[in-house]
Amino acid sequence: xxxxxxxxxxxxxxxxxxxxxxxxxxxxxxxxxxxxxxxxxxxxxxxxxxxxxxxxxxxxxxxxxxxxxxxxxxxxxxxxxxxxxxxxxxxxxxxxxxxxxxxxxxxxxxxxxxxxxxxxxxxxxxxxxxxxxxxxxxxxxxxxxxxxxxxxxxxxxxxxxxxxxxxxxxxxxxxxxxxxxxxxxxxxxxxxxxxxxxxxxxxxxxxxxxxxxxxxxxxxxxxxxxxxxxxxxxxxxxxxxxxxxxxxxxxxxxxxxxxxxxxxxxxxxxxxxxxxxxxxxxxxxxxxxxxxxxxxxxxxxxxxxxxxxxxxxxxxxxxxxxxxxxxxxxxxxxxxxxxxxxxxxxxxxxxxxxxxxxxxxxxxxxxxxxxxxxxxxxxxxxxxxxxxxxxxxxxxxxxxxxxxxxxxxxxxxxxxxxxxxxxxxxxxxxxxxxxxxxxxxxxxxxxxxxxxxxxxxxxxxxxxxxxxxxxxxxxxxxxxxxxxxx
Ligand code: 6PG
Numbered sequence: 480x481x482x483x484x485x486x487x488x489x490x491x492x493x494x495x496x497x498x499x500x501x502x503x504x505x506x507x508x509x510x511x512x513x514x515x516x517x518x519x520x521x522x523x524x525x526x527x528x529x530x531x532x533x534x535x536x537x538x539x540x541x542x543x544x545x546x547x548x549x550x551x552x553x554x555x556x557x558x559x560x561x562x563x564x565x566x567x568x569x570x571x572x573x574x575x576x577x578x579x580x581x582x583x584x585x586x587x588x589x590x591x592x593x594x595x596x597x598x599x600x601x602x603x604x605x606x607x608x609x610x611x612x613x614x615x616x617x618x619x620x621x622x623x624x625x626x627x628x629x630x631x632x633x634x635x636x637x638x639x640x641x642x643x644x645x646x647x648x649x650x651x652x653x654x655x656x657x658x659x660x661x662x663x664x665x666x667x668x669x670x671x672x673x674x675x676x677x678x679x680x681x682x683x684x685x686x687x688x689x690x691x692x693x694x695x696x697x698x699x700x701x702x703x704x705x706x707x708x709x710x711x712x713x714x715x716x717x718x719x720x721x722x723x724x725x726x727x728x729x730x731x732x733x734x735x736x737x738x739x740x741x742x743x744x745x746x747x748x749x750x751x752x753x754x755x756x757x758x759x760x761x762x763x764x765x766x767x768x769x770x771x772x773x774x775x776x777x778x779x780x781x782x783x784x785x786x787x788x789x790x791x792x793x794x795x796x797x798x799x800x801x802x803x804x805x806x807x808x809x810x811x812x813x814x815x816x817x818x819x820x821x822x823x824x825x826x827x828x829x830x831x832x833x834x835x836x837x838x839x840x841x842x843x844x845x846x847x848x849x850x851x852x853x854x855x856x857x858x859x860x861x862x863x864x865x866x867x868x869x870x871x872x873x874x875x876x877x878x879x880x881x882x883x884x885x886x887x888x889x890x891x892x893x894x895x896x897x898x899x900x901x902x903x904x905x906x907x908x909x910x911x912x913x914x915x916x917x918x919x920x921x922x923x924x925x926x927x928x929x930x931x932x933x934x935x936x937x938x939x940x941x942x943x944x945x946x947x948x949x950x951x952x953x954x955x956x957x958x959x960x961x962x963x964x965x
Contacts, residue, residue, distance in 0.1 A: 484547060484549035484550075485508075485509040485511045485547055485549065486508040486509050486548075486549060487636070487639060488511040488512070488547070488552065488554040489510060489511070490512070490513045490514065490554060490556050490557070490558070490571065491556050492512060492513075492519035492520060492523050492557075493519070493557065495614075495615060496512075496514070496558075497526065498618035498619035499555070499557060499619075499643070500512050500535060501526060501535065501619060502620065502643050503639060504533035504535040505530070506643050508534075508642075509535075509536070510534065511536050511538055511547040511548050512524075512536070512537050512544075513538045513540075517539045520538065524537040541570050541573070542573075542574050545574035550578070551576075551580060553580045553632070553636050554571060554582065556568070556571075556581065556585070557584045557611075559585065560585045560586055560587040561587075561588075561591070564583055568581060568599065572602060572604070577602070577604070578604075579604050580604065580606070580607065580629070580631075580632035580635050581599060581604055581607070582606075582632065582636065583595070583607070583664075585611075586610065586667060586745065586746075586747050587664050588664065588750065591661075592608030592627070592660070592661040592663075592664050595608075596608075596628050596660065605628075605629040605631055607636075608661050608663045609624055609625060610624070610625035610663050610664055610667020610670065611624050612667060612670055612671075612853065613853045613854050617645065621643070621646060621853050622645060622853045622854065623644065623645055623653035623850055623852060624643075624849075625667045626656060626657060626663045627659065627663025627665070627666070628659065628660065630659075633656045640654045641654060644849075646852065650848050650851055653852045653854065655845055655848070655849050657846075658834070660839065662834070662837070662839045662841060665754075665833055668750050668751055669751055669826045670850065670854060670855075671751065671855075672748050672750075672751025672762070673765065673856050675744075675748035675765060675768040676768045676826070678768065679767065679909070679910040680815055680910045683901075683908040684815045685719070686901075686908070687807070687897060687900070688811055690793075690794050691794060691900060691904050691906065692811075693802075694804070694808075696723045696724075696733040696735065696736070700724045702808055703716055709812075710859070711819075713856070713857060713858030714856070714857045715856070716858075722734075722735050723735060740778065741776055742772040742775045744769075749769060751765055754829060758829065758833060760825070760828050760829045760832045761828075761917065763825070763916065764821050764913050765826065766913070767910050767912075770909065793906075794904050794905065794906065800900070802900075807900075810894075810896050811897055813889075813893035813897075814893055814897035814911050817886070817887050817890040817891065817918070818894070818911045818914035820886065821878070821917045822914060823864060823877060824876050824917075825917070827843050827864070828876060842868075842872070843872070844869050847861045847862075847864040847865040847868065848861075851865070863882065866882070867880035867883060878918060878922070894915055895915065898911055898915055929943075933956070936953055937954075937956040937957065
């Protein structure tokens with residue numbers, strides 16, 4: 480029991496909630512914690528004792544929990560998105576007072592946050608939807624945080640989040656007030672879409688190196704360790720290197736080879752793709768990463784299809800090329816980097832499109848800054864993105880930033896070699912191929928879209944514009960084509 484009112488409260492003590500509460504307490508902010516299943520409260524209090532007698536106080540009932548917090552109260556919820564959030568708000572609201580703030584730290588759909596912000600405002604409460612990235616470890620030691628909603632509510636927790644967030648040398652804490660409404664959740668959602676893209680591209684690099692280059696897990700471990708010292712340095716490359724070093728504790732060989740090839744998902748990547756379609760923003764790399772997860776789920780069908788197409792061959796059987804391992808590793812690194820630029824360009828453009836639609840005024844460079852540490856997509860590369868937007872905040876696409884354009888041009892031969900080799904070997908690289916197609920379409924002054932427009936006008940009188948004269952035109956294509964033959 481706290482003698483003095485605590486500075487903040489946290490409700491929802493699954494691992495993320497526990498770790499964030501401990502992190503807050505460790506930064507010197509006395510915190511009250513609550514969970515419906517009370518054993519979680521006791522578990523967290525125990526951990527607080529063990530991890531250095533941290534100022535964390537547990538409560539078994541919502542009323543004493545809420546009343547233990549100093550006013551205006553700030554309560555972070557870390558419960559499952561959707562109905563559990565509504566339920567928690569309802570429980571807490573019974574004891575909250577005007578001016579108190581509720582912060583949802585989960586992966587929530589942004590419109591739910593906007594609905595709740597309006598609903599709780601009727602009682603005079605303030606609301607924030609705060610994306611938190613970094614998994615369990617990040618929550619405990621410094622996540623990246625994306626709070627959006629009431630600015631007044633943000634001001635009430637600013638001192639806390641600035642200390643609790645990951646700290647990056649030269650660029651500060653990985654948190655900033657994102658913007659109004661559900662912008663914090665939206666930005667976190669796109670972060671996750673980019674995360675899907677990154678993971679897929681890494682998986683493709685692995686597949687090409689393993690299936691074509693015949694690299695062993697030991698070699699993959701050293702390649703990824705090496706990549707993590709250069710332009711690809713990032714959390715996801717680092718953990719990938721670790722994965723290749725882990726032996727199976729239930730048998731021979733490496734654990735990665737025993738993991739079933741079916742990727743799960745909780746939904747944020749799917750929302751990202753749905754939003755890209757909704758806003759007409761091309762995001763083929765992120766989309767292909769989602770499709771790759773769907774295809775991975777068809778394991779039984781794939782096993783059958785592999786039998787049907789066995790005679791079609793696979794891998795080096797299809798190519799008569801001998802592969803120079805060293806060259807392949809270098810090419811794949813370059814292909815991965817160039818593809819990554821495309822993927823981030825798509826994610827950033829999606830955020831900008833939504834920001835314009837909603838009038839959020841989001842600053843893309845600032846988002847790249849707060850993703851530099853703490854979150855799953857943290858990478859040295861984000862600094863380059865921040866610099867690109869610092870050079871030109873209105874940049875139409877990261878691809879045309881002079882630095883990125885130069886990097887892509889330098890890597891394009893390698894990128895094309897990897898995609899061609901994969902295609903010729905029957906190994907799918909949907910992310911790298913989609914990225915390359917995105918780049919090749921984006922840089923093309925004239926696309927074959929003229930033909931599609933002509934077809935649309937032909938069968939549906941949908942009209943077309945001309946390259947030489949302003950206006951909207953329709954041609955009786957059928958009549959002209961067929962009559963001229965009569
Ligand atoms: C993070 C992660 C986190 C979650 C992933 C998993 O930023 O810390 O993104 O939010 O672990 O989103 O997502 P899937 O289950 O959809 O792969």
